[in-house]
Amino acid sequence: MPFNQKNDIFNRSIWDDDIDPKKFYKSYDIANYAPKKSKGFDHWDYAYRNASWHLTDAVGERSMSEDGKSEGFTHFYSLNSPGPPQQLSITDSAQATKRVKKASLSFGAGAVGICQVDRRWIYTHNYNRKDNAEQKLDLPKSLTHAIVLIIPMDHHLSKTFPSALGGAATGIGYGIGLNAAVTLAQFITNLGYEAIASLNDTALSIPMAIAAGLGEYGRHGLLITPKFGPNVRIAKVFTDMPLNVDHPVEFGVKEFCNICRKCADSCPVKAITQGEPQDEPPNISSLKGIKKWTINAEKCFKFWVGMNTDCAICIRVCPYNKDYSKWWNRMGIRIAGSPLRRFMLWLDGFLKFSERIKADHWWK
Ligand code: SF4
Numbered sequence: 001m002p003f004n005q006k007n008d009i010f011n012r013s014i015w016d017d018d019i020d021p022k023k024f025y026k027s028y029d030i031a032n033y034a035p036k037k038s039k040g041f042d043h044w045d046y047a048y049r050n051a052s053w054h055l056t057d058a059v060g061e062r063s064m065s066e067d068g069k070s071e072g073f074t075h076f077y078s079l080n081s082p083g084p085p086q087q088l089s090i091t092d093s094a095q096a097t098k099r100v101k102k103a104s105l106s107f108g109a110g111a112v113g114i115c116q117v118d119r120r121w122i123y124t125h126n127y128n129r130k131d132n133a134e135q136k137l138d139l140p141k142s143l144t145h146a147i148v149l150i151i152p153m154d155h156h157l158s159k160t161f162p163s164a165l166g167g168a169a170t171g172i173g174y175g176i177g178l179n180a181a182v183t184l185a186q187f188i189t190n191l192g193y194e195a196i197a198s199l200n201d202t203a204l205s206i207p208m209a210i211a212a213g214l215g216e217y218g219r220h221g222l223l224i225t226p227k228f229g230p231n232v233r234i235a236k237v238f239t240d241m242p243l244n245v246d247h248p249v250e251f252g253v254k255e256f257c258n259i260c261r262k263c264a265d266s267c268p269v270k271a272i273t274q275g276e277p278q279d280e281p282p283n284i285s286s287l288k289g290i291k292k293w294t295i296n297a298e299k300c301f302k303f304w305v306g307m308n309t310d311c312a313i314c315i316r317v318c319p320y321n322k323d324y325s326k327w328w329n330r331m332g333i334r335i336a337g338s339p340l341r342r343f344m345l346w347l348d349g350f351l352k353f354s355e356r357i358k359a360d361h362w363w364k
């Protein structure tokens with residue numbers, strides 16, 4: 001059941017002739033961007049989106065031409081400076097956990113949780129983008145815990161999905177995730193413990209975030225968090241530090257998804273199932289053997305390729321995609337988790353929460 005990262009849709013677009021990225025990646029080099037007449041795809045929008053990715057790409061791909069590694073995406077980060085000769089003695093794991101969480105929030109995470117490393121979620125192999133080789137991934141067994149970081153994306157940008165402008169929400173999210181995870185890993189290293197910073201590489205982030213008590217799984221195949229809905233990225237730090245773990249939470253997402261089909265109805269390529277959870281994925285780009293809603297990554301990526309940017313309509317239209325700094329949205333999420341969920345679903349449609357904001361409106 002563990003997943004070989006060679007099969008994720010982005011890596012397949014490099015080795016699998018059936019998954020043609022066309023100009024998708026090239027558009028992230030501003031020399032090759034192709035403006036469109038539709039709002040959200042002009043020179044300003046691509047300049048902004050591509051800048052949002054700049055640091056993540058420059059740091060993560062600094063050795064790509066020699067070793068084929070995209071740190072943060074195919075391999076974990078290797079930026080840590082060595083720690084001290086002696087390890088801090090931890091006698092109170094509750095206090096250590098509290099301090100690690102406080103540091104995580106100060107480094108840019110919007111929420112943080114801790115879980116034990118479940119080997120089912122660790123990739124069997126890394127993928128080398130230079131020579132197309134897969135390499136067995138042996139995450140040291142000593143790294144028993146994962147600190148999972150939730151990085152909220154810009155809520156207003158998410159209302160412009162899909163657009164090149166909206167793609168900046170993803171780029172900004174990864175930049176913050178890179179800083180939070182690498183800085184947290186260095187903090188733990190400085191205390192004398194092992195720490196490895198990771199974004200999408202090394203392990204499946206969503207089941208780890210669920211185990212760490214940070215959210216539930218939605219029909220659109222994304223994590224839904226109680227603080228930021230599905231509009232998040234996830235980073236993680238693997239460590240041998242003795243920390244207290246969190247436990248999964250339930251706030252009614254599964255029951256709500258059972259009556260809601262907004263993501264499936266709105267997906268332009270019908271990549272999201274209207275049906276029941278299944279343990280057989282539609283193709284090799286998803287995990288097999290876990291009964292869940294699974295999107296069709298081939299259909300989804302093809303749509304991204306056609307637009308030259310990521311889509312995320314399913315995030316924009318999800319009734320959980322709200323600004324939870326507002327009290328009425330915090331109240332709404334509680335009602336959505338109660339027997340009044342059908343009323344909340346109706347209200348979401350009545351108030352047109354999922355409507356797209358035009359890019360020029362965002363710029364104003
Ligand atoms: S990102 Fe777009 S294409 Fe992909 S599943 Fe979501 S709505 Fe469908």
Ligand code: SF4
Nearest residue numbers: 218219257260263318
């Ligand atoms: S749009 Fe509706 S069905 Fe889809 S994940 Fe969100 S709540 Fe669930």
